[in-house]
Amino acid sequence: MNDDNGRFLGGIGALIWYPPTHEYLLLRRAGSKDFAAGVWECVTGRVQQGEGFMEALLREVQEEIGTAVTPAFFIGTTHFYRGAPSPDTELLGVVFACIIDDPQAVQISAEHDACCWVTAVESDALLSATDPSTQWLRGIIARAEALRQWYPPSLLVYQQQQGFALG
Numbered sequence: 001m002n003d004d005n006g007r008f009l010g011g012i013g014a015l016i017w018y019p020p021t022h023e024y025l026l027l028r029r030a031g032s033k034d035f036a037a038g039v040w041e042c043v044t045g046r047v048q049q050g051e052g053f054m055e056a057l058l059r060e061v062q063e064e065i066g067t068a069v070t071p072a073f074f075i076g077t078t079h080f081y082r083g084a085p086s087p088d089t090e091l092l093g094v095v096f097a098c099i100i101d102d103p104q105a106v107q108i109s110a111e112h113d114a115c116c117w118v119t120a121v122e123s124d125a126l127l128s129a130t131d132p133s134t135q136w137l138r139g140i141i142a143r144a145e146a147l148r149q150w151y152p153p154s155l156l157v158y159q160q161q162q163g164f165a166l167g
Helices: 055-066 120-128 132-150 153-162
Strands: 010-018 025-027 043-045 070-081 092-098 112-118
Touching: 010 055, 010 132, 025 055, 025 120, 025 132, 043 055, 043 112, 055 092, 070 132, 092 132, 092 153, 112 120, 120 132
Parallel strands: 010 092
Antiparallel strands: 010 025, 010 043, 025 112, 070 092
């Protein structure tokens, strides 16, 4: 086990949603990636040393799709291993639903080789027809759809205005 100060452990996920069309942005990891090459995902990334979850969220979104988003609500947490289970591959993540104002502004980075905008129904069809490892993304989209309907509108507005960081 590596106990060095600064060992990576945190991550973020940003499920990008465009309200006028009710579509989600899916990104396909480039074939050159060392982990999950060719798999569809949302924006994901690591929290760097000295950085909070919200800073990492906004940075990763900018790096991966080249534009800003508004975090809308908290979807959930995740715990997984990036590869074979070991303390060095363990990841604890926080996943947010984010709103984009202009889907045409998306410019994917070299980390991905394709992107598409799909509704929840279309995403389910696409993801169920591809790699079974996309099951986690199907669950995130289904949960986002449910939470969006259940959250009181005033709470959504509050979260978007006040943010999620507690300090």
